[in-house]
Structures are given as structure tokens and as C-alpha cells.
Amino acid sequence: MTKFTDLGLSEAILRAVSKQGYDTPTPIQAKVIPAMLDGRDILGIAQTGTGKTASFVLPILEKIIAAKKQAVGKTCHALILAPTRELAAQIADSVRTYGAFAKISVATVVGGARPGPQVMAMKRGVDVLVATPGRLIDHCDTGVIRLDRTHTVVLDEADQMMDLGFLPPVRKILSKIPGDRQTLLLSATMPKQIKALASDILSDPAEISVSPVSRPIDQIDQRLHMVGQLEKRDMLIEILAADDVDRAIVFTRTKRGADRVCQYLDRAGISAAAIHGDKSQGQRERALAAFKKSRVKVLVATDIAARGIDIDDVSHVVNYELPNVPEAYVHRIGRTARAGRSGVAISLCDQGETSYARDIERLTGTRLLPDGVKITPPPKPGQRATRGNQPQQPGSRRHRDTAPGKPVHGKPAHGKPARDNQGAANQGAGKPAHAKRADTKPALNDNAQRKRRPNRNRRPQQAAG
């Protein structure tokens, strides 16, 4: 069996790895590390919890150590791009951990934080930069960062980074980096269009996949309940109040939905914190910290928390609303059953979400919907009242109340593959060692900035005839 010591890594790196208690690489690490040291571009597909982060952090450190022997200079050797600030912080922690004995400097460049310290760090010189796209472009534009000597680039959660809204800034950043760079795309899911785009960015990539694509981890007990829209709240309380629920993440489809559910849970006496992109960075950090330290039992989140975020012992994931992008489901439920533990994922599905559920079934190859459920299309975008240009048809109401009376309680998914050892074997080395983040920051007074949306109840007026 391959050991870390067989991979040709420097002493300083091996020391850090062994200090974390690892001696055997996970499957993805065993494949990615040699390919990267070989200089190959990589298209990597691996679920979270498989040791993805270390698989690129270690060879990056190795390359930097080698490069430093030749050239000295304040140059950014490697750039790691992530889709959320929280994920960037987590990756930076991992770089610090494994680079501890190699005199590697790391900077995190993300929005929502004061730019000053970031600028200072970069003026001192940075070996590894971990960034979200927006702020990085800022710094590039002001000339604080130059990427013309950067030789290694990683796009983590690549499918999200290459989503339509994200792609332009990502491309802009890539255009500043020399063409002979080594590039890695890593993701837990890899939809087709994304793969096409990937071939645009990579040259002759090694394709590395360690588990069946888009297949939710077998250790997760997936359930789906058909429920009327109006009964979702009661159902949620019922689920969260159960004895076996230790710590849960509840996902909503919208930011406002996350706030509403959080408020509702609070009133029902279930401690909860909400995290989404409209909250200040301070609020986001505090919500995450409160959840990690079990000061609250429930984290209510948008898909900001669907990917990569590493929190141990999440016993339950509840999809209060199903995601319209089926891949998001895979990411969401991957927040539980981490590091070889088991977990439960419960989805509340109303009639308008049945087609989303069907898409998810197709993607994952798992049976979720109970027998005999009628699949109806989701409300069409044009029918939405927000546009205000639709004559309202009596039948086209948004909450068509289908299941009158009792909600149908779904059963645990049929045809679930027998669990086998595969995923669980990864626990040791797969678990990124996240150093504790400093929580001594002064509390910002950002409760005051809570947004109000006075327009919520306004009736559509324009062009209604």
C-alpha cells in the first residue's frame, strides 16, 4: 500500500502530514499528488470528505519548495480559487497546517474583510494565495497583486466556479496567469457543460475520479416526505425535535427563506442561526462558529453552505426546499455522514418540487419519491407575480394545495445500495485538519444593518392591462 513517504514529498511536508496523524494517502491523494508532481493538468472529480484539499495542497507546497531553491523573489507561486469566503478560509488553514515546517507564506484574499491587511501580506510576499474571485480582481486592478509568475492554479468546486455568473471573473483572473501554468479543476460533481468548459481551460488533463460521479455517499440515509407547502414548518419542527437529531443543517432555496425559517425555529424554541450571502461577514462567521461550538443546534443556510464546508458531527441535513439544480442536492447532503460516520438527509417536497425531486433521482440513481406521486412542472418563471406582466389566471396560483389533509410520509428510499466499506475507509487522511480560527475578533455591530424589503407585499401593477 502506498504511503505518503512513497510519493516523493519533502521532509518538511512529510513531517507536517505525520504530525496530523496521517501516513496513508486517500485514493484521490494517491492519484492527484503524483500527477501534479508530474506537471499534468488535472480534472479531478471527488466527493467531499475524500481528502480533496490535501491532495492539491501537498504537491503545491512541494513545487514551491523546489522553485524556491532556484529563484528568490516575492512572487505568488500558487493561486487557489474558491467559490465562498468560508471555503477559502478553510483551505488557507489547510495550507498553513501542511506548510508549517516549510516556511511557506499564505494569504487569504476575500471580500467582506478589510483590504488593508491583505495588501500588507502581499507586499511582504506570498507563496500561496487563497482567494475568492471578486476581491482578487480588485487587488489585481490596483496593482497590489501580480500573477505573472504564478505557475499553479487550482479551481476548487470547479462546477460552481464555472457557473455562468462566476465564469467571467474567473476567466479574467486566468488571463493574467502565464499560459504555461499548471491548472487543476476539482469538483464533487461535473455536469456536461462544465466539462466542456473545462477542456477550454485545461490542456491534456489527467482525469481523476475516485468515486462514481454524482452518487451521494452510501452512508447517508436519504428520506423524502411529500408535504403540502403549508405543512412544511410543522413538519420541520417535528423532525428537529426528535431525539436523534443532534446537530442539523436546514437548507432553503432563498436567503429570505433562510431568515424566515430561522426566526420560526427560534420562536418554536429550537436554537438556530442563519447563514447566507446577505449577512455581513461578521454575522456569517458568528453563525458558523455558534454552530460548530454547538451553541445552536440548527444552522439554517442557503447553498452558501452546501459545498465544502467541513463541520463534524452533523447528524441531519434537512432540505426544507429542494434545490432546482440537482447537483446542489449532492453537495448539501454531503454535509452529513462525514469522515466515515453515518447521517440522515430528509427532504421536504411539495407538489411544485416534484420535478426537482425527479431530476435528483435521475442524477443520483436513488429512489426518493414515494410510489404514485404525480410529477408536475415547477411554476414557470413567467407566471411569477414579480414580473407583473401576467394576467393572473385563477389556476396558476403558486401554492396549489395538493395534498389536502395529511401529508404523505415517505419511507426511507428504496433500492438503497447496501452500504459497503468504500467511503468509510477514507476517514483518517481524508479529514482536512482545520486549525481553529481565531475567534477573538471584536464583535462588529452589524445587527443594525439588517435589510428590510418593504416591497414584499406590493401587488404587480405595471403592464397588467
Place this chain on the structure above:
DNA sequence: AAAAAAC
């Protein structure tokens, strides 16, 4: 079609 990401 939602959310994320810059001030």
C-alpha cells in the same frame, strides 16, 4: 432560476 462573489 437562485446564490455566490467587489467596493
